[in-house]
Amino acid sequence: MTLQPGNRGSQGALTLQEITDQPAAWSATLARFEETASRVDGLFEDRPPDEVIFTGCGSSYYLSMTAASTFQRITGLRAKAAPASEILQFPESVFAKDAAHVLVAASRSGTTTETLRALKAATRRRIPTICLTCAARSPLARQADVALCSPAGAERSVVMTKSFSSLLLLGLLLAARRGDATAFRRELRRLPVLGRRVLKTALPLMREIGTTASRFVFLGAGPAHGIAWEAMLKMTEMAQRPAVAYHPLEFRHGPIALAGPGTVAVLFGTDAGAALEAALARDLRKHGAAVVLLRDHGAAHVEAELDVSLGTDLSDAARSVLYLPFAQTLAYWRAVGADLDPDRPQHLTSVVRLR
Numbered sequence: 001m002t003l004q005p006g007n008r009g010s011q012g013a014l015t016l017q018e019i020t021d022q023p024a025a026w027s028a029t030l031a032r033f034e035e036t037a038s039r040v041d042g043l044f045e046d047r048p049p050d051e052v053i054f055t056g057c058g059s060s061y062y063l064s065m066t067a068a069s070t071f072q073r074i075t076g077l078r079a080k081a082a083p084a085s086e087i088l089q090f091p092e093s094v095f096a097k098d099a100a101h102v103l104v105a106a107s108r109s110g111t112t113t114e115t116l117r118a119l120k121a122a123t124r125r126r127i128p129t130i131c132l133t134c135a136a137r138s139p140l141a142r143q144a145d146v147a148l149c150s151p152a153g154a155e156r157s158v159v160m161t162k163s164f165s166s167l168l169l170l171g172l173l174l175a176a177r178r179g180d181a182t183a184f185r186r187e188l189r190r191l192p193v194l195g196r197r198v199l200k201t202a203l204p205l206m207r208e209i210g211t212t213a214s215r216f217v218f219l220g221a222g223p224a225h226g227i228a229w230e231a232m233l234k235m236t237e238m239a240q241r242p243a244v245a246y247h248p249l250e251f252r253h254g255p256i257a258l259a260g261p262g263t264v265a266v267l268f269g270t271d272a273g274a275a276l277e278a279a280l281a282r283d284l285r286k287h288g289a290a291v292v293l294l295r296d297h298g299a300a301h302v303e304a305e306l307d308v309s310l311g312t313d314l315s316d317a318a319r320s321v322l323y324l325p326f327a328q329t330l331a332y333w334r335a336v337g338a339d340l341d342p343d344r345p346q347h348l349t350s351v352v353r354l355r
């Protein structure tokens with residue numbers, strides 16, 4: 001794929017490269033998971049958990065949302081996501097008394113303080129731990145009972161793009177494995193090929209939308225909810241634009257006051273909510289927002305400035321991974337449009353370490 005970095009030559013070149021490298025990283029992640037997957041089975045079978053807690057910070061928390069929602073749907077086991085800081089500050093609100101848990105901690109670096117402390121807190125409670133990381137030799141990988149790694153997801157950029165989708169893929173593969181879900185696993189294996197196709201669409205399309213809008217709203221239900229939060233974070237980190245994330249139907253309950261000219265609302269469509277989401281798109285446009293609708297099939301007409309049909313026949317959960325290149329390139333182009341360098345986000349470091 002020909003890369004078109006921003007106006008100042010190298011502006012955002014690193015981030016853009018990592019965005020476009022994602023399908024290759026997913027292929028490597030799929031292959032590597034198969035080598036280590038059997039190790040998670042013992043951990044679940046020794047003491048079957050009542051609930052699986054997915055955790056992380058920032059992007060790694062948002063991918064945990066999508067992973068937890070999918071894990072529960074695929075395996076039938078109770079699962080939820082909590083930020084690592086909540087485990088430290090309100091452990092009893094996260095871990096129900098007398099319940100057996102498994103903790104799944106996600107971290108690109110494997111060194112984020114809160115995530116490491118959350119893992120240690122779980123270990124002290126004799127909760128078995130799994131980590132999802134790009135850093136196989138990190139403290140998190142060493143301290144977890146089982147480390148599921150995606151070295152191919154590792155990045156040089158501060159903002160997470162390739163690492164997010166690769167760690168999310170590990171979480172979804174874990175769900176497929178524990179749910180013995182052959183069809184879902186088959187869907188996940190299709191992602192690298194589909195991802196290449198999606199990138200070809202997303203890069204030029206999001207450039208058209210992304211360079212001028214002043215406010216962004218990201219809406220996603222079920223597995224797409226974590227994607228909406230990640231889209232909000234990408235826009236905040238790279239482009240420093242006001243951005244919010246909500247469940248689609250929640251948006252009418254107050255936040256719709258934000259919808260107006262200059263607002264772009266991106267709806268990460270689900271099959272499960274298609275009709276309700278179409279009605280919401282209509283209302284958003286009525287209030288003057290520009291609507292970008294991403295969905296799988298565009299058979300039913302929906303009023304939107306941009307209606308992208310992916311045509312993959314994937315389930316909502318597997319397709320959520322393919323929404324990421326749209327969110328990432330939208331933030332990338334908005335940053336470039338504001339003459340910001342996506343490779344150098346203001347005030348951010350790639351790892352947060354607390355003293």
Ligand code: F1P
Pocket residue numbers: 056057058059060106107108109110111112115158159160237348349350351352
């Ligand atoms: C998580 C994280 C990133 C965020 C920032 C600081 O890191 O919060 O999501 O973009 O750069 O770190 P990690 O635990 O996944 O390494």
